[in-house]
Amino acid sequence: MKSFTPFQLIVVLASALILLFIIAPLAGMFVATSPADLFETAKDIEVQQSIKLTLWVSLAATVVFSVAAIPFSYLLARKSFPLKSIVTGIIDLPIVIPHSAAGIAILGFVSRNSLLGKAGSAIGLDFVGHPAGIAVAMAFVSLPFLINAARDGFSAVPERLEKAALTLGASPSRVFFTIALPLAWRNILSGLILMFARGMSEFGAVIMVAYHPMISPILIYERFGAFGLKYARPVSVLFILISLAVFILLRMLARNKEQKPVHHA
Amino acid sequence: MLKIDNLSLSLPGFHLKNISFEVADGEYFILLGESGAGKSLLLEAIAGLNKIHEGSIKLKGKEISNEKIQQREIGLVFQDHAVFPHLTVNENISYPLKHRHLTAEERSKRIKPIISTLQISHLLNRRPATLSGGELQRVALARALVQKPKVLLLDEPLASIDSMLKSDLRALLRQINRDGQTIIHVTHDFDEAVSLADRIAIIDNGKIVQTGTPHEVFSNPVSGFVAHFAGTRTFFRVRIERKHDLVTAYPHENVPITLNCVTNSDTGYLLIRNEDILLSAENFESSALNNFEGIVEDIYPVRNGEEVVVNIGIPLHAQVSRESAEKLGLQRGKTIWVHFKASAAKLITV
Numbered sequence: 001m002k003s004f005t006p007f008q009l010i011v012v013l014a015s016a017l018i019l020l021f022i023i024a025p026l027a028g029m030f031v032a033t034s035p036a037d038l039f040e041t042a043k044d045i046e047v048q049q050s051i052k053l054t055l056w057v058s059l060a061a062t063v064v065f066s067v068a069a070i071p072f073s074y075l076l077a078r079k080s081f082p083l084k085s086i087v088t089g090i091i092d093l094p095i096v097i098p099h100s101a102a103g104i105a106i107l108g109f110v111s112r113n114s115l116l117g118k119a120g121s122a123i124g125l126d127f128v129g130h131p132a133g134i135a136v137a138m139a140f141v142s143l144p145f146l147i148n149a150a151r152d153g154f155s156a157v158p159e160r161l162e163k164a165a166l167t168l169g170a171s172p173s174r175v176f177f178t179i180a181l182p183l184a185w186r187n188i189l190s191g192l193i194l195m196f197a198r199g200m201s202e203f204g205a206v207i208m209v210a211y212h213p214m215i216s217p218i219l220i221y222e223r224f225g226a227f228g229l230k231y232a233r234p235v236s237v238l239f240i241l242i243s244l245a246v247f248i249l250l251r252m253l254a255r256n257k258e259q260k261p262v263h264h265a
Numbered sequence: 266m267l268k269i270d271n272l273s274l275s276l277p278g279f280h281l282k283n284i285s286f287e288v289a290d291g292e293y294f295i296l297l298g299e300s301g302a303g304k305s306l307l308l309e310a311i312a313g314l315n316k317i318h319e320g321s322i323k324l325k326g327k328e329i330s331n332e333k334i335q336q337r338e339i340g341l342v343f344q345d346h347a348v349f350p351h352l353t354v355n356e357n358i359s360y361p362l363k364h365r366h367l368t369a370e371e372r373s374k375r376i377k378p379i380i381s382t383l384q385i386s387h388l389l390n391r392r393p394a395t396l397s398g399g400e401l402q403r404v405a406l407a408r409a410l411v412q413k414p415k416v417l418l419l420d421e422p423l424a425s426i427d428s429m430l431k432s433d434l435r436a437l438l439r440q441i442n443r444d445g446q447t448i449i450h451v452t453h454d455f456d457e458a459v460s461l462a463d464r465i466a467i468i469d470n471g472k473i474v475q476t477g478t479p480h481e482v483f484s485n486p487v488s489g490f491v492a493h494f495a496g497t498r499t500f501f502r503v504r505i506e507r508k509h510d511l512v513t514a515y516p517h518e519n520v521p522i523t524l525n526c527v528t529n530s531d532t533g534y535l536l537i538r539n540e541d542i543l544l545s546a547e548n549f550e551s552s553a554l555n556n557f558e559g560i561v562e563d564i565y566p567v568r569n570g571e572e573v574v575v576n577i578g579i580p581l582h583a584q585v586s587r588e589s590a591e592k593l594g595l596q597r598g599k600t601i602w603v604h605f606k607a608s609a610a611k612l613i614t615v
Contacts, residue, residue, distance in 0.1 A: 033275040164347035166334045182351045
């Protein structure tokens with residue numbers, strides 16, 4: 001039998017503890033939830049609506065903001081400009097600040113008195129208490145995941161390929177759409193999935209902007225506050241299960257579309 | 266038709282200074298220099314990927330240094346071919362035609378003769394990751410050629426190719442040039458330059474130090490750098506005769522030089538490195554097949570001894586130590602024997 005050195009034992013033990021730390025609370029919650037409770041919760045209209053809302057608003061936020069975030073990532077990967085390191089730092093800001101504080105900041109940004117709020121009001125859109133406001137809050141905290149992943153993806157595309165495309169008569173925009181974007185697509189897609197996931201799970205920023213309509217993380221919080229742990233648990237389990245199903249599905253779709261190994265030599 | 270005049274360009278760590286040369290229509294022009302001499306930078310500047318700071322680039326009389334890359338009508342094949350990995354061979358080759366509003370028929374009309382010359386018709390549906398280095402280079406060439414560039418720029422096109430396939434690809438490049446394509450080819454490989462070039466420019470440290478036909482450049486190197494690059498001073502155009510297994514090169518009708526190689530060519534260039542030539546006061550029996558009597562035409566000190574020019578009907582450059590030169594009593598006008606092995610006489614066919 002293979003023998004371990006003390007150090008290897010410590011490493012294995014540490015790994016096992018960390019893994020257990022992640023799995024145990026989730027497993028405990030699943031075990032404590034009876035199938036009957038889960039079934040009842042799944043039939044609850046309020047729960048159904050909140051899960052639907054969470055999924056589509058996060059998806060919409062991801063899609064809408066990616067339109068600008070992906071070209072921005074390309075710029076970050078390809079160009080050097082003054083104060084670039086500061087810009088890079090600013091992108092990570094939403095990750096490091098408390099999300100409730102981010103929510104307060106966004107509330108000020110989209111409230112009726114703000115410029116954006118007034119512009120929204122003019123076309124009959126009130127961000128506060130509206131899915132549009134929820135989307136803004138979700139995007140704020142989840143954009144860094146997309147931008148960083150996409151930037152890494154674009155950086156990994158050899159610049160020579162783009163130069164070659166230019167000498168073959170392609171315009172810069174054609175180079176972007178036919179060379180850079182397809183070659184960085186795997187990273188971008190995983191960035192999109194991360195952004196979507198992070199947006200869905202956001203609580204702190206969203207609750208400041210919109211308590212209603214209720215996204216699932218807020219519904220879980222409300223059930224807990226109003227009825228206690230027993231009633232919050234099935235909603236949590238259901239939401240986790242659906243999130244997992246969505247991610248597995250997205251990953252599978254991404255894998256099916258995956259190119260053959262990229263040859264950078 | 267392509268005229269580079271006083272081109273200067275600086276990038277961090279790289280400078281090109283007052284580069285001037287002209288390439289005629291249909292010419293095969295080689296820029297020869299060591300790695301880091303600025304050759305690739307120069308090609309990228311001609312293609313428009315690097316902006317020049319001074320000077321001009323004229324194509325058929327028209328100034329193009331401020332033209333967009335897309336409008337320069339110059340093709341560039343990168344050293345590592347830069348074939349798009351996510352597109353099939355066919356998609357790669359059609360890439361330059363996609364935005365030209367050609368009909369499918371016109372497209373295939375352009376592509377067909379090129380893929381047949383380059384012998385890649387059978388690869389069209391393959392992905393680049395499944396191709397060999399030589400095949401990738403052919404795909405990159407085809408892709409550059411379908412846009413019918415006025416000048417084709419090649420950056421070390423043979424550097425990443427197995428030596429077995431190099432001669433095939435050289436023949437192909439010659440063929441493309443014979444079909445009328447003007448080519449500027451950058452390399453650090455002396456043999457490649459001699460075997461392909463109509464004219465050569467030697468580039469050293471961001472400057473062009475000499476331009477001319479291979480024969481002009483290597484027979485009369487203007488600087489130590491050029492001579493060193495050639496690694497030889499004995500350089501002749503030769504006629505080749507084959508009798509049975511014996512290959513003989515004639516740099517001069519009365520000077521038959523026995524070679525140890527196989528060739529089907531009738532002409533070529535002959536190179537003999539200075540160090541490979543042996544001098545003696547009298548003829549003697551040895552394994553060397555090439556033994557000639559000649560007259561010392563010149564003798565002068567070089568870094569590691571004396572360089573001796575012996576005329577045997579053609580001038581041969583030999584290098585000997587100072588001690589040997591004294592022992593043999595070498596001086597101008599002295600009759601002396603020259604010996605070198607058949608394998609020391611290197612043939613570059615063209």
